[in-house]
Amino acid sequence: MADWIELEKKYFMRTFKRMPVVLVRGQGARVWDELGNEYLDFTAGWGVNSLGHCHPAMVGAVMEQVKVLVQTSNQFYTVPQLQLAELLVENSCLDRVFICNSGVEATEGAVKLARRYGKLHLNNAYQVITAFESFHGRTLAMTAATGQRKFQEPYEPTPDGFVNVEYNSIEAIQRATTPQTCAVMLEPVQGEGGVNVPDDDYLRKVREWCDRTGILLILDEVQTGVGRLGTLFGYQQFDVEPDIMSLGKGLGGGFPIGAFLARERAAVFAPGEHGSTFGGNPLACAASRATLAFIIEDDTPNKAQRIGAYLVSELEKLKQKYPFIVEVRGRGLLLALQFDRDISDRVVKSCLERGLLLNPVKPAAVRFIPPLNISLKDVDEATGKLDAVLAEVV
Numbered sequence: 104m105a106d107w108i109e110l111e112k113k114y115f116m117r118t119f120k121r122m123p124v125v126l127v128r129g130q131g132a133r134v135w136d137e138l139g140n141e142y143l144d145f146t147a148g149w150g151v152n153s154l155g156h157c158h159p160a161m162v163g164a165v166m167e168q169v170k171v172l173v174q175t176s177n178q179f180y181t182v183p184q185l186q187l188a189e190l191l192v193e194n195s196c197l198d199r200v201f202i203c204n205s206g207v208e209a210t211e212g213a214v215k216l217a218r219r220y221g222k223l224h225l226n227n228a229y230q231v232i233t234a235f236e237s238f239h240g241r242t243l244a245m246t247a248a249t250g251q252r253k254f255q256e257p258y259e260p261t262p263d264g265f266v267n268v269e270y271n272s273i274e275a276i277q278r279a280t281t282p283q284t285c286a287v288m289l290e291p292v293q294g295e296g297g298v299n300v301p302d303d304d305y306l307r308k309v310r311e312w313c314d315r316t317g318i319l320l321i322l323d324e325v326q327t328g329v330g331r332l333g334t335l336f337g338y339q340q341f342d343v344e345p346d347i348m349s350l351g352k353g354l355g356g357g358f359p360i361g362a363f364l365a366r367e368r369a370a371v372f373a374p375g376e377h378g379s380t381f382g383g384n385p386l387a388c389a390a391s392r393a394t395l396a397f398i399i400e401d402d403t404p405n406k407a408q409r410i411g412a413y414l415v416s417e418l419e420k421l422k423q424k425y426p427f428i429v430e431v432r433g434r435g436l437l438l439a440l441q442f443d444r445d446i447s448d449r450v451v452k453s454c455l456e457r458g459l460l461l462n463p464v465k466p467a468a469v470r471f472i473p474p475l476n477i478s479l480k481d482v483d484e485a486t487g488k489l490d491a492v493l494a495e496v497v
């Protein structure tokens with residue numbers, strides 16, 4: 104058997120902190136490594152495998168489409184793209200969509216759209232207010248949008264036009280708003296920043312502020328969208344409607360795709376002002392449409408809500424048992440356990456050895472982002488393994 108880990112060391116750029124397993128197969132909530140070891144996957148490809156690995160709805164659509172038409176270009180119409188567009192618009196509060204290939208392209212596209220709006224309707228305003236501890240992706244501009252110094256510092260100077268302010272503070276947004284501001288961009292719940300849930304009325308206050316000042320509200324739903332928080336979109340949890348929303352991750356059920364949507368009044372791109380070679384290709388769109396249609400028809404978000412509540416109750420029991428657990432937080436199936444010390448790497452490593460995959464989202468917090476259709480039995484198995492690990496870890 105080839106030593107794949109040695110190949111990675113020799114040939115791959117040193118960007119990822121990987122666990123020492125080579126995954127070769129996935130089915131539902133389970134993955135297997137090259138040695139045949141089985142793991143219960145509570146990382147779901149960082150929140151991507153919304154229906155688990157290789158769900159038949161997604162796989163069937165890909166198998167059919169790959170034989171027929173994979174890529175054209177946006178010089179022409181293709182049917183899966185338009186079917187996906189219809190599904191997204193008819194099931195959201197937004198009116199128009201642009202389809203791209205990843206989450207970061209979606210957020211960057213959303214910001215470009217807001218800047219275009221600023222040029223046309225807000226006297227050339229171009230600045231976007233974002234939050235500390237946010238995560239919006241890894242392009243140069245989205246690194247500036249991401250309110251975490253560690254992502255910005257290696258690449259400074261980062262592009263102009265972003266102001267990072269305290270999350271969950273309407274006053275911070277009000278103070279940062281100037282005649283140059285065209286939009287506020289927020290995650291309904293911060294994912295990579297540690298699963299930070301804002302106060303119930305925060306987004307409503309931000310919405311009111313945007314309405315009062317005329318600036319746009321962009322919600323980055325790359326992580327929270329498509330059922331993750333227990334509703335099809337995260338904004339539904341907080342009783343607000345964005346002007347622009349970005350999507351990615353779970354939208355393709357494992358297939359790479361991103362999208363951003365806008366209300367009619369904010370959908371101001373003119374022909375030629377934005378584009379993509381692969382974005383909206385028939386193969387990705389067929390995968391995404393099948394995934395999204397299944398999620399809507401099956402009412403998967405509601406199931407995620409119920410199973411998430413059960414997972415929270417099991418994690419609360421662990422909190423009662425282990426004094427070094429200080430908080431269980433999150434919504435739906437985007438959850439985190441906060442420790443009072445930096446043990447998440449050790450916890451995640453020990454869980455791996457016991458056949459459970461978790462994500463160390465912060466040095467002192469682990470994140471749970473399993474497939475949305477995970478079973479109660481899988482939750483019991485995961486919390487059982489975690490219990491055994493926590494009993495030994497400190």
Ligand SMILES: Cc1ncc(COP(=O)(O)O)c(C=O)c1O
Pocket residue numbers: 205206207208210238239240241290294295323324325326327351352
């Ligand atoms: C909220 C949010 N926005 C944008 C991104 C970037 O997505 P991608 O890495 O798929 O480009 C992420 C990725 O974690 C994210 O969580």
